[in-house]
Amino acid sequence: MSVLTGLTKSGSAWKPKFMTNIDQDVCLNCSRFAQICDRDVLNLQPMNKFGEFIDEDDDKIKLQAMTIANPENCADCQACVSIWDKFPTYVPLPA
Numbered sequence: 001m002s003v004l005t006g007l008t009k010s011g012s013a014w015k016p017k018f019m020t021n022i023d024q025d026v027c028l029n030c031s032r033f034a035q036i037c038d039r040d041v042l043n044l045q046p047m048n049k050f051g052e053f054i055d056e057d058d059d060k061i062k063l064q065a066m067t068i069a070n071p072e073n074c075a076d077c078q079a080c081v082s083i084w085d086k087f088p089t090y091v092p093l094p095a
């Protein structure tokens, strides 16, 4: 499989990677990811006590879980990686 590649300013190869998954089993839902991403890729979604996503106006909200709302907006800026690179999955974009 070929992947999208580019060049850095110095001319060396650069392979951009884009966020595609958040492991909900290890995510702390601290919301820092949503705060640092200025491209509206990430969003906090309310969940009930059973771990099911529910509407924002539902009165049974137990916690908020980090989700990828707009993956097409990811620009591989790596700002979220600087916070915690343990649970998101970043993959190169196929060419």
Ligand code: SF4
Binding pocket: 018, 019, 036, 037, 038, 039, 041, 042, 073, 074, 075, 076, 077, 078, 079, 080, 081
């Ligand atoms: S790499 Fe940048 S644009 Fe993509 S999700 Fe992380 S902070 Fe947002």
